[in-house]
Amino acid sequence: MALRIGCGSAWWGDRISPAKMLAEKGNLDYLCFETMAEATISAAQVKKRADPSFPGYDTWLDDRLEAALPACLKNKTKIISNQGWINPDGAAERVVYWLRKLGKKGITVASVNGSLISDRVLAITDRVTETGKPTSTLAESLVSAEVYLGAKPIVESLHAGAEIVITGRVADPTLFAAPMMFEFGWDESDIERLGQGYGIGHLLECGAQVTGGYFIDPGFKDVKNPWDLGLPIAEVESDGSAIITKLEGTGGVVDERTVKEQLLYEVHDPSNYITPDVVVDFSQVDIESAGENRIRVSNIRGKPKTDSLKVSLGCKEGYIGEDMFFYAGEGALNRAKIAKKILEERFKIVELKAEEIRIDLLGLNAIHGAMTPAEIDAPYEVAVRVAARTKTRDEALKVGREVDGMAVSGVGMTGKRVPHQERVREIIGVYSSLVNREVISPSVNFFKS
């Protein structure tokens, strides 16, 4: 029997109802939730400092549990999730709260700790990957540092009888590879299978991105019922090869194109995709149809793991202030250009101290910037979108204040919105480094409902 592993979320903001459907109807052995982006841990640390009542785990934890937990319990589906963020113990305790609420006693929940290394990161790392400078140069601005853990503590948790495992930072595909290692008894030296399993995990980790999400291009790549994309399921064989499919009866598509696009998503050298437990080699991969919305993926290879683990360092780097306003109809572009000029002059008058200012004409060249073809016709509607990166919050606030001024002191026929969100946000710059894996020791705590 193939092992059925589903992906319940691809990031923090992912939709929740598809996960409920997957838990109810996916006939899953494991449901895995991936909820982090590069800056999630650091942002959580900042949030915690500002608001001590923030528990430090996925802010959607309750909603995801409420949606998926009853069906997972009923169907004996185990859950592996990185919703622990900076407080895996707290998240595990919250899971126990939900289990009791559902009347389920005696279920083991594990929390995986040991990823947070903020207090010693400067002592155990050497260089910043992006800049080549010593990590100690980040000492002043450092908010948080975490290491990307591998599958071992999750596998240990499963061996100890955990049915729900909540982690802090682990590599994203690890969430999916760990249950394969546990169920099939692969050990750490079994690099061929680990490579295959991690490769399949990589295909699952972004949820609907392999089932027709982030894919549609009308006329070229059309997708059925894209408002109802099914989440992916891998039917994994003991050698690690798998069928990638999706929940039956849902919209979306799984075909060679969606799988190939996702295979290379956020991959640099396809022959050397580095994970904590194996270096994945996609170069010989076979991707072939095995029926409607069923793609067989095999021949992903593995190479021995590296001596080091990846470290992420989040640093405070000031603020971004931003806002936008609009023009439409005859002469819209001309008015937008004058408005841009007015803002540029206003920023001089109010002495805006910014490291970078960017004023784009959305509808013309805001997204592709300098590479936008010159011969484009004037658009019917244009938004002027302005952003500046500053050292202080007060400077960043000037951006929105100057856009306010565009209401009665600006150009004719200016469309303005009441700001519906904060116009200043704090920047958490993310750097990376490497740490010798020998100095990292993850630990597991167990909780019982």
Place this chain on the structure above:
Amino acid sequence: MIAVKLKHLAHCRSGDKGNTSNIAVIAYSPELFGPLKDQLTAEKFKDWYRGVVNGDVTRYMVEKISALNFVCENALGGGVSRSLCLDNYGKSLSSRILSYPIEVDTSLISSLINYPSQTK
């Protein structure tokens, strides 16, 4: 030989890591991969993204799936969290390559995807 836009030969997806964007260009079929891999060099790719990709471009090829993966450094305005670009993840960057002109042998026209001469 005729020049057609790359969109008729291949599809694409971009991903982000820090200040690096990777843009995968995947031929719809192995026969369409030939002209793609011959013509779309890292150098030409970088030139097509001039003004946005400010660092090195490395091209990786996965022949088995008819794919090229372009890893573009210094391409995300300093990095996802620092970028002042509205699309700070660079999710829409891959679409730029769809208009790149590729010379194809006329015998391949019937293999092109959604090519105007095929529609009545």
